[in-house]
Structure formats: structure tokens, C-alpha cells
Amino acid sequence: MNMNNMGLVQATLEELLNLSMQHFFSAVDLELSDLSINQRCGTVTVLTGYTEWMARAELLITIGWDWCVMAREQGIFWQRDExxxxxxxxxxxxxxxxxxEDNLRILATWVDSHIWQTDVVRAVSADNN
Structure with missing residues (x-):
């Protein structure tokens, strides 16, 4: 791994697959509704947020993404958004x-192959206690 002149950490796919990412921070997005709390009662809402992860390899590596909670017939699912x-x-x-753009799509697939939801749920639940 090395750093290019734009400050990006350059890595091969093999190096990426050997990284051990650690949860750094997650938070729920604040709802930006124009409706009063009484008007929102009983309406559909979407829970969204963001999460940041890091790994210490030869260089500090960071990756973050937005997430949302989706309700389906099978239950509630936390998924990467964007x-x-x-x-x-x-x-x-x-x-x-x-x-x-291809770089980000590959990284999105890599993110989706990990079980990150447990750490995010724990982090945002701790913020509300």
C-alpha cells in the first residue's frame, strides 16, 4: 500500500480483502420534516444514518456510508444506501x-459482504440511552 499525490491510499484487491475494519462512529440522521410532531404521528417515516469505519494497515484507511432501515414482509433490514x-x-x-466510480462500486460490494449492522445498531442505540 502507498499514498498517491491526492492523499488516497492505493491498495490491491488482495490487500483490501485482508483488511480488518473497525467500527469508528455511527449516528442517526436528524429528521428534517416540516411537519409538527403532532402532524407526523401516524405517517410513514424513514430511519437513516451514517457510519464510519477505519483500519490501521501501513496507512490509515477509512470508509463510510449512509444506511437506512427498510421494512419488508420478512422483517426489518438495515442496508447500505448509496x-x-x-x-x-x-x-x-x-x-x-x-x-x-468502479472503485466505489467494488467497495460497495465489499461493504455489503460484511456484517456491519450489529455494530451500527449498538452504536446508535447507545446514543439514545
Whole structure:
């Protein structure tokens, strides 16, 4: 791993897969409704928030994403919403930087392969106690 001139940590896919990310911070977004509390009662609401994770490898690596809670027939699910924010720039097998949008899509798939929801639920629940 090394840092490029834009401050991004360049890593191969193999290096990414060997990272051990640690939960750093999560929070619930404040509801930005124009309705009064009485008018909101009984209306559909969406619970959203954000989470930030980090890993100490040769260089400090950070990745964060927005999340939302979705209600489905099978129950309630916490899922990533939108592409992540990060300082990781993945390299292809030739050592060239992957196009940024593709980079974020790969990282989104990587995030989705992890069980991050437990740490986020614990963090936002602790904030409310």
C-alpha cells in the first residue's frame, strides 16, 4: 500500500480483502420534516444514518456510508444506501488506479459482504440511552 499525490491510499484487491475494519462512529440522521410532531404521528417515516469505519494497515484507511432501515414482509433490514465515501483507491492487476466510480462500486460490494449492522445498531442505540 502507498499514498498517491491526492492523499488516497492505493491498495490491491488482495490487500483490501485482508483488511480488518473497525467500527469508528455511527449516528442517526436528524429528521428534517416540516411537519409538527403532532402532524407526523401516524405517517410513514424513514430511519437513516451514517457510519464510519477505519483500519490501521501501513496507512490509515477509512470508509463510510449512509444506511437506512427498510421494512419488508420478512422483517426489518438495515442496508447500505448509496456508494461509500473513502480514502481507498483500488489498483488493478497492472498497478493502475481503477476508475473512481468502479472503485466505489467494488467497495460497495465489499461493504455489503460484511456484517456491519450489529455494530451500527449498538452504536446508535447507545446514543439514545
Amino acid at each position: 456508494l461509500p465515501r473513502t480514502n481507498i483507491q483500488l489498483l488493478n492487476k497492472y498497478g493502475q488506479a481503477i476508475v473512481w
